[in-house]
Amino acid sequence: MSRIFLPLFLFAFLAACAPQMMTVGDPVFEPRIERASAARAVMADGARLPMLVFEAEHPRAVLLALHGFNDYSNSFAEPGPGPWFARQGITLVAIDQRGFGLAPGHGLWAGGQRMAEDVAAVAALLRAEYPGLPLYLIGESMGGAVAMRAMALDTPPDVDGLILSAPAVWGWRQMNGLYGAVLWTAARLAPSATLTGRGLEIWPSDNIEMLRALARDPLIVKETRIDALYGLVGLMDSAYAAAPEIGKPVLLLYGARDEIVPAAAIAGTVERLAAAQTSVTSACYPDGYHMLLRDLQREQVWKDIAAWIAQTAPPLPSGHEGDLRQCGPLAGRD
Numbered sequence: 001m002s003r004i005f006l007p008l009f010l011f012a013f014l015a016a017c018a019p020q021m022m023t024v025g026d027p028v029f030e031p032r033i034e035r036a037s038a039a040r041a042v043m044a045d046g047a048r049l050p051m052l053v054f055e056a057e058h059p060r061a062v063l064l065a066l067h068g069f070n071d072y073s074n075s076f077a078e079p080g081p082g083p084w085f086a087r088q089g090i091t092l093v094a095i096d097q098r099g100f101g102l103a104p105g106h107g108l109w110a111g112g113q114r115m116a117e118d119v120a121a122v123a124a125l126l127r128a129e130y131p132g133l134p135l136y137l138i139g140e141s142m143g144g145a146v147a148m149r150a151m152a153l154d155t156p157p158d159v160d161g162l163i164l165s166a167p168a169v170w171g172w173r174q175m176n177g178l179y180g181a182v183l184w185t186a187a188r189l190a191p192s193a194t195l196t197g198r199g200l201e202i203w204p205s206d207n208i209e210m211l212r213a214l215a216r217d218p219l220i221v222k223e224t225r226i227d228a229l230y231g232l233v234g235l236m237d238s239a240y241a242a243a244p245e246i247g248k249p250v251l252l253l254y255g256a257r258d259e260i261v262p263a264a265a266i267a268g269t270v271e272r273l274a275a276a277q278t279s280v281t282s283a284c285y286p287d288g289y290h291m292l293l294r295d296l297q298r299e300q301v302w303k304d305i306a307a308w309i310a311q312t313a314p315p316l317p318s319g320h321e322g323d324l325r326q327c328g329p330l331a332g333r334d
Contacts, residue, residue, distance in 0.1 A: 019187040019227030022098060022105035024114055031121045033129065041095055041122045049118065050102045054082035054092040061134045061309050064123055064159075065094035066143025068291075069168070069232055070221035071214075072101025075140065079210055081293050081302045088306050091130070092138075095122055097146065099228070101219050109231035112238050116150035123150075123157035136309065138163040140293055141260070142232060145169060145239035152242035161249040163305055165292050166258055170265045171237025183230055191227035202259045205291035207298075243269050244276035251281050251308045253301060255288025256327050267325040281308060283320045284327030 027044035034040045039051040052073040063085060067075045073094035076082040082092045096103035098110035098118065119137065126135055137159050139147035144167025150157050186193070205211055214220050250273055254266050273280045283304055285292060292301045304316040315321045 019191045019230050020108065020225075021227075021231075022108040022110045022114075024098075024110065031125060033125050041118075041125060043118055043121055047098065047104050047118075049098070049122070050096040052077060052082065052094045054086040054094075056086045056089045056091045058089055059091040059130065059133060060089045061091070061136065062126055062130045063090060063092040063136050063138045063163070064119070064126055065092050066097065066119065066137065066139040066146050067094065067100065068141035068143055070100065070224060071140075072096045072103075072219055074101070074217070074219070075294070079207065079294050079298065081298070081305075084299070084302050085306070090306065090309065091133075093122075093126060097143075100221065107221050107223075107225060107228065109225070109228040111231065112146070112149050112235035115146045115235070116153055119146055119150040120153055120155065120157040123159055127158055134160040134309070136161050136163055138165070138305070139167060140165045141290065142168045142235070145235050148239040148242045148246060149235060151246040151248065152238070156245075159248060161251070162246060163251045163253070163308070165253045165301070166255065166261050166290050167239065167252070167266070167269065168232070168236045168261055169240045169243075169269045170261050171233055171235075171240050173237060173240065183226070183233065186226045187230035191225065191230075193226050194223035195226065195229065196223055203257075203289060204260055205289045205294060206257075206287075206296050207291070207294055210291075210294050240265070240269060240272070243272035244278075246273065246276070246278055249279040249281075251283075251305065252324065253283050253285070253288075253292055253304070254324055254327055255285045255290060255292050255295070257288060258290045260290040263324070263327055266327070270324050281314070281316070281321060282324045283316055283318065284322050284324055285318070285320050 025045035029044055029046050032042050039053050040048040042048050065076045073096045076094040085092045097115055099105045099108050137147040144164040147162050289295050300318040304318050307317050
């Protein structure tokens, strides 16, 4: 009998343990934007999310920009797209999401629900600050997943569309069962243990100078807690599930050399969007990596985004608009 009860006991014990989540306060404040010394978005619980604002002189549209995992708002500064968009008449506002950059709880996971609610709150503030202008969410990797998750809230952000650059949609349902089981167990036995990714032969970008700058940046999370990684997978899963609920035009961008988010998960997301009759424009960049917005060929991606916002007729300027089901790590190679 012990052979039966011991595994059941261990499973019950592990299930009772939980990964650590960031402590979040009660909603007692009216969200607002502060610009005293530096721009910050103050959330309902008093959390202050640093903002980088790339202001166009005569804006014709506004982008609320969401960074990737372990990154922060600086990802949209040079060599990112913020200054370029400002010169094209598009104001870009990037925030540090909770747990990243200078936002509260550096290195801890705030939860997909909370991050999505923050996006909705900031979007409402930007609507008030830029009345009458089109407002879009632009998310890179994890930021794309947060944008998608936000659209499944009871009160989703009032935006005109989503721009998803290699959105993180590789959740539990797409993950190898063994990997999922190992992560689930590790998040309960050693949630505060960290991983660095050293030794992995994975290239997120061909912009080596940019990658070296990230390695020197003290605000980049370089040792990832296992419970934060566990939380990320949950967010990716909820983003994939949220695809049919988006209900706004979507521009989905993916690089054929992306080694982070599998092509199958991206293609499945496009199919779910299309099945829900969401207007989707997709592009596959043959020489693009995961960090499309900062790759060496980043400007062609920026031009595609600007053209899509301007609602010019297809094809996109790059000529890479196409079926993402044919876009993968081997596409475009000899």
